[in-house]
Amino acid sequence: MMVKSHWSMLSQLALVCALTLSFFALRAAYEVSPIHAASGTAVGTSLTDYPRVIRLAHSNNSSLPNGTLIASADTNNGQAFPVYTSINGGSSWNYLSTVSPADASAGNCCVALFEVPQQTGSLSAGTLLLAGTIGTGLSIGIWYSTDQGNSWNFLSYVATGGQGSGKGLWEPDLAIDNNGNLICYFSDERHQGDGYNQLLGHVISTDGGQTWGSEVYDVAVNDNNTRPGMASVVKLPDGSYIMAYEVCGNPGCSVHVRTSSDGDNWGNASNLGSIPQASDGSYFTSTTGLVWSPGGGPNGELILVGKYLSNSPNGGSGSTLLTTTDFSGTGTWYKMTAPFNVNIPNSGDHCANYSSSLLPSSDGSSLLELAGQLTADNNCQIVAGSANAGVLPYNDPFSSGTDAGWVTYGGNWSVSNGVYSDTSYSGQGDKAVVGSTAWSNYTLSGDVQLTANDDDAGFIVRVTDPSTGIDALSGYVVGISSGGFYLGRESNGSWTTLGSGTIPGGVSTYTWYHLNIGVQGCTLSIAASAAGSSDQGTLNYTDNGCSSTTGQIGIRTHSGTASWRNISVTAQ
Known part of the structure; x- marks a missing residue:
């Protein structure tokens, strides 16, 4: 779902209750929880959900060279976005800096991290961008760093006009389109008066994020019910793009995918795309993340994560990922074991495996995962772990x-x-x-x-x-x-x-x-x-x-x- 659990959700209560009841009835029929000893390494303190991680590839900073990992996530008080680094592939993490929005007294949400791969407008390759929701869905802001995350400056508002929980702006994701422009995708609840309970849209900046164009609808259905959200966009080696996202408003918030030739045009917005499914009919529901890995096939593979694995005969939520070498997303997806298991409680929560993040190694042989995990005292923390990426040898x-x-x-x-x-x-x-x-x-x-x-x-x-x-x-x-x-x-x-x-x-x-x-x-x-x-x-x-x-x-x-x-x- 799109809204932080510690914020007011009264305007969405009926919808959430209906989705929760229908979803858990479906999941309970199939879930058989495996045991898994590896549990990941804690990333920082007070981090709760929406973990994000990138690997530097365009650094000119000798103290934070290429290969350094940069991570961030939401915090339990929602007041800032702390940034952490790892120089050993995620085995340990060190605090680096904090992005503290000046107008975030009501809370932040849904961080995104991006390293600019090429000159775009005034931004040079290697510039780091951090985007996030400000003030309980009121706006989406973006900050930049020219020293690999040591310090940050505010760049611009990507979108404004949100009205808080239930009518807000959420979950930005950043990319460079095939025209070399900066693009920001996000979940948008501002258009409910036009029948869109929530839609996925994007805006484009031709000047490196200083100003933004008009919103384009990417996945949008004006039935007062359907809620596409949580876009995770990947640029593929052939220059095309694929987007993974959840579609709530139907039982279980099933994960969908669709493709674009340029990152800007995604086809008919009312087309919900296809549902990635394994051969046994299982598929992910509720929150998602997608990455391309150079391993797994001659052109690499896609690896998908979701909070729950639904319609699976023997469970697998929190311990399973899906992969494919079919970049249309419509072919067969295969199951692979996750780097570590996330124990997900039987009741809904806004922590365990919620909007997890994946990062393949440079050669695709291993895979790092960052995910929320409930501690023994029922607090949420972000943990990281890596393992073979489901490839041979x-x-x-x-x-x-x-x-x-x-x-x-x-x-x-x-x-x-x-x-x-x-x-x-x-x-x-x-x-x-x-x-x-x-x-x-x-x-x-x-x-x-x-x-x-x-x-x-x-x-x-x-x-x-x-x-x-x-x-x-x-x-x-x-x-x-x-x-x-x-x-x-x-x-x-x-x-x-x-x-x-x-x-x-x-x-x-x-x-x-x-x-x-x-x-x-x-x-x-x-x-x-x-x-x-x-x-x-x-x-x-x-x-x-x-x-x-x-x-x-x-x-x-x-x-x-x-x-x-x-x-x-x-x-x-």
């Missing part, structure tokens, strides 16, 4: 001491000295998964050790629809037990044994065994040995009944306890 030696990027279902998981362990002894098929459901033909390598006499454990490949339960996934299991190694297929509650083999020297507890598992089409190739030994057992199996040739990877126990290390995945 993948390698996790667990040297960070966390299971960043892994999502666990059941079990008692921990990381120590480069070893990932489950010590629950639950007998419920504890599992942990990582990666993307877009992964197709690949080879997984890793070591597994049984730590209970009656256990069997190993790896899972081509994983989709994981959940808590002994056979609760679709995919293949390659495990070891006292009799050697085995291959089986799980299909959401059913088990089929497909093959088995011996490991030279047998299998003992507290001994490491190395498994090499290749998946190519419907054929699986397995090699198993004691770690460090060249003597191995092998199995090649073609599953004529295979129904999926893509999926994540993971680890799994059956009934006891086990440990894993040195897990890697390479494309075939």
